[in-house]
Amino acid sequence: MDPASDVVTFVKEMMGSDIRIHHMPELGSWTVEARQLGLSAAGTSEWGTSRRDAGELLADALNSRVPQIFDVFKDVSGERRVLNVVDTEAARDKLQKIKQAFQDWVWTDPDRTDRLARVYNDRFNNLAPRRFDGAHLKLPGASGAFVLYGHQKRGIWRIISSGSTYLAHAVGAGKTMTMAAAIMEQRRLGLIAKAMLVVPGHCLAQAAREFLALYPNARILVADETNFTKDKRARFLSRAATATWDAIIITHSAFKFIAVPSAFEQQMIHDELELYEDLLTKVDSEDRVSRKRLERLKEGLQERLEGLGTRKDDLLTISEIGVDQIIVDEAQEFRKLSFATNMSTLKGIDPNGSQRAWDLYVKSRFVETKNPGRALVLASGTPITNTLGEMFSIQRLLGREALAERGLHEFDAWASCFGDTTTELEIQPSGKYKPVSRFASFVNVPELIAMFRAFADVVMPADLREYVKVPDISTGRRQILTAKPTPAFKSYQQILDTRIKAIEMREGSAQPGDDILLSVITDGRHAAIDLRLVMPANDNEEDNKLNLLVRNAFHIWKETSGATYLRPDGRSYDLPGAAQMIFSDLGTINVEKTRGFSAYRWIRDELVRLGVPPSEIAFMQDYNKTDGTVKLTDG
Structure with missing residues (x-):
C-alpha cells in the first residue's frame, strides 16, 4: 500500500480536507497538494498558522524540514529578510501538534496498526545478529611472544569470514594487532593480495613496530617521511606496485596521493547523473519538491565532474599498485560524507562533507570492484565524535546496500526513521540564551543498532576491564575548574552580540570579506581563553581561563617535582616529577602571526x-x- 495514502486518510479524518501527496522513495521526497487547507480555519488556526498553513506544515514534516518564517523589509538598499522568531515558533508548535496527532491516530485502528507494524518489522526489524568466535584461530607465522585476547581473535575471524568490517573497539583493545593479524590471515588464505593500512601520522612508526613484533617475517612497506617526500613519492609507489607486500602502511595525509583512475570516478558520477535523469522522467508534473531536489543534485555532480576533467594522474593509481583491501585506523577522521538534506538549518547536522571522506568513499568503491565484499575495514574507538549524521556516513561506507534495500539511502529518510529533533535554550557566543532546534537523539535504537552491528564488531571499555588495567584517578573523578568571566570579557560579549544581530539582519548570502556566524563563534571561543587572542593590546587578566590553567599546572609541578615514577619494567624514569599534557586546539604557535x-x-x-x-x-x-x-612520548 502506498505510504502516502495513510497521510491522506489522516488529513481527511482529522482536518476534514481532501489532499494529494506525491512520494518518490528514490529521493525520499514528498510533495503535498493541499491548497484548501490554506483557506480553512482548520488549516490556518487549529492545525496551522496564518503564515504557515497545515498543508505546508505537512510538507515540512514529510520532507524533514524545519519551518522558518521571514519578514521582508524594503529600504533604500533594497529588500532584506529577517527571521520572525514568534511566528516561526508558532509554526513549529503546530508542526509538533500534527506529528503527535498522527502518532496517536495510527494506533486508533487495529487493522491499520497491524499493517504498519508489519511493514516496519519486515523492513527494519528483520536482522538477527550473527555471532563470531575466533577461538579456533592458530595464526601461523605470528610470534609466540603474544597471546591475543578473545575479542581480538573474534575481530580477526569476523574480517576473515565476512569481509568489510568496522572494528568499533575501545581504546586499549589492541586494534593494531587485530588489523595486522587479519591482514596476514587473509593473505595466507588467498582472500586478499595486497592490503593498504592507513594510520594517523603520529602512529605510523608504532603501527609498523607492532605489526613486525607480531609477524616478524611480514613484508611491509612503510611510507614515512624519508621515502614519501614529494620527490620520492613516485619511486615509493613503484616499489609498492612491483614487489610482493603483505601490507603497505601509509598515513592519513599521504593516502590522498594514492589516486583511483579518474575514469572510474567519472563513471561513478555519470552513473549517478543517468539515475537522476531517469528519475526526472518519472517525476509527476505536480511533484515540485522532487524535481527541484533532482536538479540540485545534478548541479552538484556536474561541478564535481568538471573538477575531475582537469585532474592529472601523475602517480600510479591504487589499481596499478594492486591494493585489494583498505584498512583505516582512527576512521573517525573520515566520518564526514556530504549529503543532500532539507534539514541543513538544524544544529547537529552538517551536510558539507570533507574531501578526505569522499576520497575514501571513492577508493573503497573502486576496490570493491576488484575484491567484492572485502574492500574496506574501518577501526576506531569513537565511531561517532560530533554529530548523529556521522552514523549515516558510516552506513554509507559499509552498509550502503542495506540502506538502499530499506529506502534509507537519502539522509532525510534515514533521519526521519532514526533521529529526533529537540528545541532547547542554549547559550550563544554573546552570553545570551536562545531557543535552538537540534538533531540531538536517536529513536528506533534497537533497529539502528542491528543495522550497525551487521557490519560492526563492538568492544566497549567495560569489556576490557579484565585485560586492561586503567589507573584510578587520584581525585576519584575528573576535575572541572571554572574561570569566572572577567568584566572585559563580558564587554566583549556585547560586541559579539552586535555582530550576530548584524549578520541576522543582512540580506542575501555573505560575500567575501563579510562577517559570518562561524567567525563570531570562533572569536568567542578564543576570547573565552584569553582576550588577547582577539585583542592583542588587551592587558593581561590574572583571573582568566589561561592564567588559571598556568597556576594549576605550576601547582602540580611543584607538588610532584621530587616524586619518582617507575617504567613498566621497574626502572625509574630519568626525569623525576609527574608528566603533564596540556591540550588546546586554539591559541597555538601558528596563530601568533594572525592573532x-x-x-x-x-x-x-x-x-x-x-x-x-x-x-x-x-x-x-x-x-x-x-x-x-616516538622519542617524546617514550621519554
Missing part, C-alpha cells in the same frame, strides 16, 4: 617565570616527525 598572541607561548613563558626549567617543557609541534614524536 598577535599565542596561548602556547604564554603558558611556557609563564611557567618558566614561575620556576619551571625550560628543558622540562616541550611543544608536540616541535616533534612533528614520526621518530621525534
Whole structure:
C-alpha cells in the first residue's frame, strides 16, 4: 500500500480536507497538494498558522524540514529578510501538534496498526545478529611472544569470514594487532593480495613496530617521511606496485596521493547523473519538491565532474599498485560524507562533507570492484565524535546496500526513521540564551543498532576491564575548574552580540570579506581563553581561563617535582616529577602571526617565570616527525 495514502486518510479524518501527496522513495521526497487547507480555519488556526498553513506544515514534516518564517523589509538598499522568531515558533508548535496527532491516530485502528507494524518489522526489524568466535584461530607465522585476547581473535575471524568490517573497539583493545593479524590471515588464505593500512601520522612508526613484533617475517612497506617526500613519492609507489607486500602502511595525509583512475570516478558520477535523469522522467508534473531536489543534485555532480576533467594522474593509481583491501585506523577522521538534506538549518547536522571522506568513499568503491565484499575495514574507538549524521556516513561506507534495500539511502529518510529533533535554550557566543532546534537523539535504537552491528564488531571499555588495567584517578573523578568571566570579557560579549544581530539582519548570502556566524563563534571561543587572542593590546587578566590553567599546572609541578615514577619494567624514569599534557586546539604557535598572541607561548613563558626549567617543557609541534614524536612520548 502506498505510504502516502495513510497521510491522506489522516488529513481527511482529522482536518476534514481532501489532499494529494506525491512520494518518490528514490529521493525520499514528498510533495503535498493541499491548497484548501490554506483557506480553512482548520488549516490556518487549529492545525496551522496564518503564515504557515497545515498543508505546508505537512510538507515540512514529510520532507524533514524545519519551518522558518521571514519578514521582508524594503529600504533604500533594497529588500532584506529577517527571521520572525514568534511566528516561526508558532509554526513549529503546530508542526509538533500534527506529528503527535498522527502518532496517536495510527494506533486508533487495529487493522491499520497491524499493517504498519508489519511493514516496519519486515523492513527494519528483520536482522538477527550473527555471532563470531575466533577461538579456533592458530595464526601461523605470528610470534609466540603474544597471546591475543578473545575479542581480538573474534575481530580477526569476523574480517576473515565476512569481509568489510568496522572494528568499533575501545581504546586499549589492541586494534593494531587485530588489523595486522587479519591482514596476514587473509593473505595466507588467498582472500586478499595486497592490503593498504592507513594510520594517523603520529602512529605510523608504532603501527609498523607492532605489526613486525607480531609477524616478524611480514613484508611491509612503510611510507614515512624519508621515502614519501614529494620527490620520492613516485619511486615509493613503484616499489609498492612491483614487489610482493603483505601490507603497505601509509598515513592519513599521504593516502590522498594514492589516486583511483579518474575514469572510474567519472563513471561513478555519470552513473549517478543517468539515475537522476531517469528519475526526472518519472517525476509527476505536480511533484515540485522532487524535481527541484533532482536538479540540485545534478548541479552538484556536474561541478564535481568538471573538477575531475582537469585532474592529472601523475602517480600510479591504487589499481596499478594492486591494493585489494583498505584498512583505516582512527576512521573517525573520515566520518564526514556530504549529503543532500532539507534539514541543513538544524544544529547537529552538517551536510558539507570533507574531501578526505569522499576520497575514501571513492577508493573503497573502486576496490570493491576488484575484491567484492572485502574492500574496506574501518577501526576506531569513537565511531561517532560530533554529530548523529556521522552514523549515516558510516552506513554509507559499509552498509550502503542495506540502506538502499530499506529506502534509507537519502539522509532525510534515514533521519526521519532514526533521529529526533529537540528545541532547547542554549547559550550563544554573546552570553545570551536562545531557543535552538537540534538533531540531538536517536529513536528506533534497537533497529539502528542491528543495522550497525551487521557490519560492526563492538568492544566497549567495560569489556576490557579484565585485560586492561586503567589507573584510578587520584581525585576519584575528573576535575572541572571554572574561570569566572572577567568584566572585559563580558564587554566583549556585547560586541559579539552586535555582530550576530548584524549578520541576522543582512540580506542575501555573505560575500567575501563579510562577517559570518562561524567567525563570531570562533572569536568567542578564543576570547573565552584569553582576550588577547582577539585583542592583542588587551592587558593581561590574572583571573582568566589561561592564567588559571598556568597556576594549576605550576601547582602540580611543584607538588610532584621530587616524586619518582617507575617504567613498566621497574626502572625509574630519568626525569623525576609527574608528566603533564596540556591540550588546546586554539591559541597555538601558528596563530601568533594572525592573532598577535599565542596561548602556547604564554603558558611556557609563564611557567618558566614561575620556576619551571625550560628543558622540562616541550611543544608536540616541535616533534612533528614520526621518530621525534616516538622519542617524546617514550621519554
